[in-house]
Amino acid sequence: MATIKEVASKAGVSIATVSNVISGRIPVSPHLKQRVLEAVRALDYHPNHIARSLKVRQTHMLGMIIPDITNPFFPEIIRGAEEAARERSYLLITVNTDERVEREQNALAALRSRRVDGFLIAIAPGDGTIEHIRNAADSGTPIVFLDRVPPGIGVDSVVVDNVRGARECVRHLVRMGHQEIAIITGSLSLGIGRQRLEGYQEALSEAGIEYNPALVFEGDFRETSGYRLGKQIAFRQHLPSAIFVCNAMMTVGVLQALDEAGVHCPRDIALATFDELPFGRAFHPLLTCVAQPTFDLGFKGASMLIDRIEGKLTGGPVTIQLPAELSIRESTAAAGLNRARFTA
Amino acid sequence: MATIKEVASKAGVSIATVSNVISGRIPVSPHLKQRVLEAVRALDYHPNHIARSLKVRQTHMLGMIIPDITNPFFPEIIRGAEEAARERSYLLITVNTDERVEREQNALAALRSRRVDGFLIAIAPGDGTIEHIRNAADSGTPIVFLDRVPPGIGVDSVVVDNVRGARECVRHLVRMGHQEIAIITGSLSLGIGRQRLEGYQEALSEAGIEYNPALVFEGDFRETSGYRLGKQIAFRQHLPSAIFVCNAMMTVGVLQALDEAGVHCPRDIALATFDELPFGRAFHPLLTCVAQPTFDLGFKGASMLIDRIEGKLTGGPVTIQLPAELSIRESTAAAGLNRARFTA
DNA sequence: TTGTACGCGTTATCAG
DNA sequence: CTGATAACGCGTACAA
Numbered sequence: 001m002a003t004i005k006e007v008a009s010k011a012g013v014s015i016a017t018v019s020n021v022i023s024g025r026i027p028v029s030p031h032l033k034q035r036v037l038e039a040v041r042a043l044d045y046h047p048n049h050i051a052r053s054l055k056v057r058q059t060h061m062l063g064m065i066i067p068d069i070t071n072p073f074f075p076e077i078i079r080g081a082e083e084a085a086r087e088r089s090y091l092l093i094t095v096n097t098d099e100r101v102e103r104e105q106n107a108l109a110a111l112r113s114r115r116v117d118g119f120l121i122a123i124a125p126g127d128g129t130i131e132h133i134r135n136a137a138d139s140g141t142p143i144v145f146l147d148r149v150p151p152g153i154g155v156d157s158v159v160v161d162n163v164r165g166a167r168e169c170v171r172h173l174v175r176m177g178h179q180e181i182a183i184i185t186g187s188l189s190l191g192i193g194r195q196r197l198e199g200y201q202e203a204l205s206e207a208g209i210e211y212n213p214a215l216v217f218e219g220d221f222r223e224t225s226g227y228r229l230g231k232q233i234a235f236r237q238h239l240p241s242a243i244f245v246c247n248a249m250m251t252v253g254v255l256q257a258l259d260e261a262g263v264h265c266p267r268d269i270a271l272a273t274f275d276e277l278p279f280g281r282a283f284h285p286l287l288t289c290v291a292q293p294t295f296d297l298g299f300k301g302a303s304m305l306i307d308r309i310e311g312k313l314t315g316g317p318v319t320i321q322l323p324a325e326l327s328i329r330e331s332t333a334a335a336g337l338n339r340a341r342f343t344a
Numbered sequence: 345m346a347t348i349k350e351v352a353s354k355a356g357v358s359i360a361t362v363s364n365v366i367s368g369r370i371p372v373s374p375h376l377k378q379r380v381l382e383a384v385r386a387l388d389y390h391p392n393h394i395a396r397s398l399k400v401r402q403t404h405m406l407g408m409i410i411p412d413i414t415n416p417f418f419p420e421i422i423r424g425a426e427e428a429a430r431e432r433s434y435l436l437i438t439v440n441t442d443e444r445v446e447r448e449q450n451a452l453a454a455l456r457s458r459r460v461d462g463f464l465i466a467i468a469p470g471d472g473t474i475e476h477i478r479n480a481a482d483s484g485t486p487i488v489f490l491d492r493v494p495p496g497i498g499v500d501s502v503v504v505d506n507v508r509g510a511r512e513c514v515r516h517l518v519r520m521g522h523q524e525i526a527i528i529t530g531s532l533s534l535g536i537g538r539q540r541l542e543g544y545q546e547a548l549s550e551a552g553i554e555y556n557p558a559l560v561f562e563g564d565f566r567e568t569s570g571y572r573l574g575k576q577i578a579f580r581q582h583l584p585s586a587i588f589v590c591n592a593m594m595t596v597g598v599l600q601a602l603d604e605a606g607v608h609c610p611r612d613i614a615l616a617t618f619d620e621l622p623f624g625r626a627f628h629p630l631l632t633c634v635a636q637p638t639f640d641l642g643f644k645g646a647s648m649l650i651d652r653i654e655g656k657l658t659g660g661p662v663t664i665q666l667p668a669e670l671s672i673r674e675s676t677a678a679a680g681l682n683r684a685r686f687t688a
Numbered sequence: 689t690t691g692t693a694c695g696c697g698t699t700a701t702c703a704g
Numbered sequence: 705c706t707g708a709t710a711a712c713g714c715g716t717a718c719a720a
Contacts (some may be wrong), residue, residue, distance in 0.1 A: 001459075001483055003697060014707045019699065029705065044479050049457040050403065051697030053394045054712050069419045070622065078413060082440060091454055093437050096426060110435055113393040115345075135388050139345055255626035278414065279621060282599035284628040347713065358690045363715065373689080395713035398696045 002043035011039040022047055053115065061091045062305060063111035064120040065104060067148075068222070069096040071249050072278050073294055074122070077146060080298025081120055088306050090117070099222070101126035108132050118142040118305045120298075123150050125187035125220070142308035146301045148192055156308065158301040158320045162192050162274075165290040165324030166199025166244070169272050172288070173242045174207045176332055178270060181209075182240040184229050184250055186221040193221075196246045196274055215240055219250050226253025234261035242270035242332070248277040251287065271331040274324070285330035293322045346387035355383035366391055397459065405435045406649060407455035408464040409448060411492075412566070413440040415593050416622050417638055418466070421490060424642025425464055432650050434461070443566070445470035452476050462486040462649045464642075467494050469531035469564070486652035490645045492536055500652065502645040502664045506536050506618075509634040509668030510543025513616050514588055516632070518551045520676055522586040522614060525553075528573050528598065530565040530590045537565075540590045540618055559584060563594050570597025578605035586614035586676070592621040595631065615675040618668070629674035637666045 004022075008015040013032055020026040021036040028036070039045070053059045062085050066074045078094055085092040093116065095107040104124045109132070111119070118141060121133065130150045137143050137155055145157035173181050183200050186193035197216070204211055217232065219225035226245060230253055233243060245251045251273040258265055265271045266285055276291040277283070300320055307313035348366075352359040357376055364370040365380040372380070383389070397403045406429055410418045422438055429436040437460065439451040448468045453476070455463070462485060465477065474494045481487050481499055489501035517525050527544050530537035541560070548555055561576065563569035570589060574597055577587060589595045595617040602609055609615045609629060616632040624631050644664055651657035 001456075005697080015698085016700090016707060017705085020706090023699085025699095027705075032706085044483065046453060046456040048459060048697050050394060050397045050459050051712090052699075054398055054697080054714090055699045057712075059394065069422060070416070072414070072416065072419075075413045075416075075419055079440065091437070091439075091458065093435070095435075096423065109390060112345075112390040114435065115392065115394050139388065252623045252626040259626075259628075277623060279596045279623055282596040282603075283626060284603075348715095349713085358692095359714085360690065360692090360716090364689090367715090370689095376689085392713055395696090396715070398698090398713080399715045401696070 001048075002045040003048065004045075007036065007039045007043055007045050010043060011035040058117050058309075059115050060089065061093055061114065061116045062118055062120060062302060063107075063114070063116035064092055064094040065097060065107050065111075066094060066122045066146075067097050067099045067104075067124045068249075069094075071221070071247075073248070073275060073292070076278070076294035077122075077298035077301075080295035080300075081146075081302040082298070083295075084299045084302035084306070088303075090302075090306060092120075092302070097124050099124045099220070101129065105132045108136055112136060112139070112141070116141070117309045118144070120144055120146055120301050120305055122146045122148045123190070125189045125193075128189070142305055144301045144305040144308070146297055148190055151191065154317045156304055156318050158297055158304065158322065160192075160292050160297070160324050161321050162195035162324070163199040163202070165292075165326070166196040166246075166274055167203045168199075168326045169274065169288070169290045170200045170203035170244055171206070172326060172328060173244065173270060173272055173332060174203060174209070176242075176270065176334065178242040179209055180212075180215065180240040181242045181244055182215040182217065182233055184217045184219050184226060184233075184243060184245045184254065186219060186246045186250070188218055190221075193246065200244055219246070221247050221249060223249045223253040226250030227257045228253070230254035230257025231261060234258055234263045239263065239269060242272065245271065245273040247275040248273055248280070248289070249275075251275075252277065255283075266331050266333050270333075276327070285333070288327065288329045288332040290324045290326050292324045296322055345392075346389040347392070348389075351380065351383045351387055351389050354387060355379040402461050402653075403459050404433065405437055405458065405460045406462055406464060406646060407451075407458070407460035408436055408438040409441060409451050409455075410438060410466045410490075411441050411443045411448075411468045412593075413438075415565070415591075417592070417619060417636070420622070420638035421466075421642035421645075424639035424644075425490075425646040426642070427639075428643045428646035428650065432647075434646075434650060436464075436646070441468050443468045443564070445473065449476045452480055456480060456483070456485070460485070461653045462488070464488050464490055464645050464649055466490045466492045467534070469533045469537075472533070486649055488645045488649040488652070490641055492534055495535065498661045500648055500662050502641050502648065502666065504536075504636050504641070504668050505665050506539035506668070507543040507546070509636075509670070510540040510588070510590075510618055511547045512543075512670045513618065513632070513634045514544045514547035515550070516670060516672060517586045517588065517614060517616055517676060518547060518553070520586075520614065520678065523553055524556075524559065524584040525586045525588055526559040526561065526577055526584040528561045528563045528570060528577075528587060528589045528594055530563060530594070532562055534565075537590065544588055563590070565591050565593060567593045567597040570594030571601045572597070574598035574601025575605065578602055578607045583607065583613060586616070589615065589617040591619040592617055592624070592633070593619075595619075596621065599627075610675050610677050614677075620671070629677070632671065632673045632676040634668045634670050636668050640666055 097103040
């Protein structure tokens with residue numbers, strides 16, 4: 001690959017002049033500029049960002065750590081973050097941890113070695129060891145948490161109002177006449193898992209419905225746990241009249257389980273889910289869900305991170321809380337109550 | 345961030361010794377090794393990969409360029425590629441182009457500036473300008489194409505046997521008694537788009553069914569085009585008895601369109617799709633599809649690329665062709681022929 | 689095993 | 705406005 005020296009030599013100028021043309025920071029006479037640009041094109045010159053990073057001590061790279069790239073929730077976040085990064089000429093590097101803390105640690109180490117300018121992190125569920133994250137924060141690298149925030153660490157974050165979203169969704173179920181509402185939670189070692197459960201509890205309590213632990217099934221946000229717990233619910237001696245599932249991946253599993261068990265939604269049971277599958281438009285029945293502002297989560301997170309990096313945001317930790325929006329659809333239409341029959 | 349010098353000083357050894365401990369290339373006495381490791385931990389030292397890259401002239405980074413991260417086909421490929429990269433300690437950097445050639449060019453330039461050791465590329469549809477790719481290839485950086493290969497450039501690739509996959513799928517439709525089979529193609533400026541159409545044509549020809557251009561609808565692999573063309577088909581004066589859709593994203597659109605038009609699958613029309621939605625298990629009806637080996641595509645692509653980079657693979661371009669597998673499910677069950685009624 | 693000079697490609701600084 | 709040159713942090717190679 002051509003170097004700045006070769007360009008300079010080809011254009012008959014000094015390397016400093018080439019550098020000035022490329023960066024545009026210091027004006028160069030049109031005549032020389034022209035010659036430089038020609039040499040750049042002729043040699044297919046691409047400035048060596050590595051050398052540049054070494055010198056300026058920043059890489060213009062953002063490290064993003066997410067737990068599950070096969071959950072469509074995250075690709076949307078990535079798109080948002082990538083868009084913000086692109087606009088401000090940062091490169092986003094995303095690493096997937098498969099919900100494993102050990103991979104999260106490795107990813108963090110790899111990205112710190114690469115000297116990314118900042119981190120966007122959605123943590124994996126774990127036993128609460130966040131030493132690796134605390135270390136990164138202590139090193140002075142800005143961090144913004146996305147969606148999932150570990151406890152006891154004061155950094156920026158962009159999150160969803162999980163409690164409210166869950167509450168409104170369960171309220172809707174109650175309004176539809178449901179008294180016996182099962183919940184399939186996410187990992188309760190995660191704040192978002194607990195918050196959604198909390199919203200569920202609040203909605204029940206408001207309605208004067210007693211909280212029944214036997215209706216609480218703890219999943220892990222992955223499809224297989226939805227499938228497993230869905231089966232468990234379907235084969236209970238007594239079917240609840242509704243299920244509130246705490247994310248869309250698990251809902252896919254639940255749908256399959258119900259289907260195999262011959263339980264029809266919404267005729268036999270109502271289903272509502274936190275989080276939306278982008279492909280839900282093709283589902284039958286259409287799912288009542290709490291849609292999250294995924295793109296925005298990523299976009300705002302990356303924007304905030306870059307502001308921190310560039311010193312445009314100073315002072316204590318900032319938390320941006322985004323609302324989630326309830327969409328009422330077919331899956332909660334008079335279900336399980338045998339008041340009406342619904343055919344998709 | 346701590347430097348190798350600080351570690352050396354803290355451990356009371358030379359930087360060369362620290363370097364040797366870290367890299368493990370030259371043995372160091374257990375005693376000193378221990379002291380170095382302690383210092384590393386105490387200082388939370390992370391080797392500066394930037395400086396290292398500048399010296400050794402390789403970054404251990406793989407650049408991946410994909411057209412649509414919201415199409416679940418690609419996250420699976422990313423997982424595969426990332427897995428292969430991780431195992432061989434490379435870092436995968438993925439950039440999404442939103443199917444836009446202009447972004448592809450920018451991505452390529454950015455990654456070349458970053459001096460990635462090689463490229464994994466699934467091209468965006470365009471007017472055939474592949475100068476940017478040819479330049480990258482000419483610069484000596486290894487490239488492996490994934491799934492989508494531009495014409496007229498001799499580089500490695502990992503692809504799917506599209507012709508055969510499509511042919512078998514349409515054959516199945518023919519076997520089910522369909523004579524009038526519409527096709528919603530992908531972008532025909534892409535090889536994969538043309539190949540799937542070719543498979544369709546072959547299957548028809550085998551069966552002695554005349555090829556009818558009026559049944560060919562050109563989409564672009566995105567959901568909205570499926571929706572639009574689905575509507576078009578649904579409102580034709582004469583409904584075909586089956587549709588073969590060339591990828592799953594478009595199928596989601598088609599399903600929605602049929603639904604809105606009151607056309608029921610499989611009762612009124614059969615549907616088969618190339619490519620599988622991972623969430624298809626929750627669909628009604630379950631979709632007959634040609635499943636692609638997505639993870640493998642990514643894994644094999646990245647493995648091959650790293651082999652090239654490390655000189656373990658030499659010689660002319662290699663193409664790995666992976667089979668796609670037909671899964672027959674409910675959406676093609678005796679449809680449109682009014683021979684039977686099927687209720688999901 | 690250690691010390692150390694050297695170079696990697698760039699940018700920043702300062703002298704012309 | 706242009707050019708010469710010293711960093712940036714590390715890996716390598718050598719001599720001690």
